[in-house]
Amino acid sequence: MNKVHKDIPKQAQTSSSKMLLAMAGIGAVCALLIAFVFETTLPRRESLKEEALQQAIFKVVPNGKKSIAFVLNDEGILAPLGDGEKGEVALYAAYDDNGVLQGVAIEATGQGYADLIKVLYGYSLEREAIVGHYVLESKETPGLGDRIEKDERFLTNFKMLSARLDASGKQLLHPIVTVKEGRKQQTWEIDGMTGATISSRAIGDILNKSCQQMLPLVQAQKEQIQNAYGNLN
Template identity: 35%
Template sequence: MNDVKHITPEKEPSSFKLISTLGIAGFLSGLILVSVYLFTKPYIAQNRADALQAAVFEVLPGTTYFEKMYWDGSNITSFEGSVETDIELIYFGYDSTKQFTGVAISGEAGGYQDVIMALAGYNPDAEIVIGLKVLESKETPGLGDKIILDDDFQENFKQLAVVPEIEVVKKGEKVSDNQIEAITGATISSKTIGKLLQKSMETWKVRIDNYFESNAKVNNDED
């Protein structure tokens, strides 16, 4: 008589066990991502700060050193903190003879693909932009990236008046010093630069004017 062997099938893992396993795996993955982010954050911040500060010398011709400044809620004052800060900084440039060369102001605005970040050099006495450096951009190669590569477009920012407000016009239609000639085929990116600059001026122009007026008054009183 043949022996009949009964094979008992293995139990399928319970839903709780599956969910627990997936939960643990997700938690560990998240923990790794957070750890990497926290580890690299100060390096990323430092690299961005280095790139921005290097750009100060490009947008403020003749500058050999600069002073970090910020808005404390009532006045522009000197900043001596860490680069890991959410405080918006501006930069006062000076040449080798300690003569003031202008103010470098950073700004950002939404472009066609993503946020565009740039640094502008500003001459408060003449009320003109004297330089522009795009710091971050993911605009379309061959079109939107011309805001960085197109020499004619960059010429807009050598003597750009900020009064009245900055405007962007089609190429060949510029009639005023406060107008930026857009790049053909990259109108949105061009307008983003104009919007970025106008926003920066709305935030900082009056503050900068008041700062220099106050300091001029103090110096006159001391004399």
């Protein structure tokens, strides 16, 4: 009897070891499968992401049909990104079917209520105004903060939001600001949303910061941006 009782702990220990080894093996196989699926689907996911971005570009720049990505070099010069080249994109120039520049689409990021908000906005060089706005990434509260993506009244702000430069051409004549809902009086003001005050104010801050930085460069180099289409086609 004593011999039997002494063997039970050893048997239980052996069984537990085998179970742990089996679980470790299953975990390793699952990890390999996940890595395999991730790697094999990466090209497809990147392709879909690029297609979605192209659609967003033409959504925020009315009449845009074709686009060219531009990078910003250390000298502050916007240079077109050729096929196969890589670099951090500063903006996308959108052209019509005849190669006429319709505007530029610029990505901008800033802090929202829940997390970072990433947007794409369209800018018309001719009108000196923001003519489109699209939220690329957001984790704002469903039903409240996420209205920055879908509220039609709020999105109307970006059909013609003034972003005119001052006489020096180095900064906005009037900073873009978000005001309380129903208080908008100026073309450079964003009519905010009650219940989504922080999120709508964040959009104003994001656009103002990006416009102050990017629009002087865009306007100063608009001829180069226009000519880039012919040079690459």
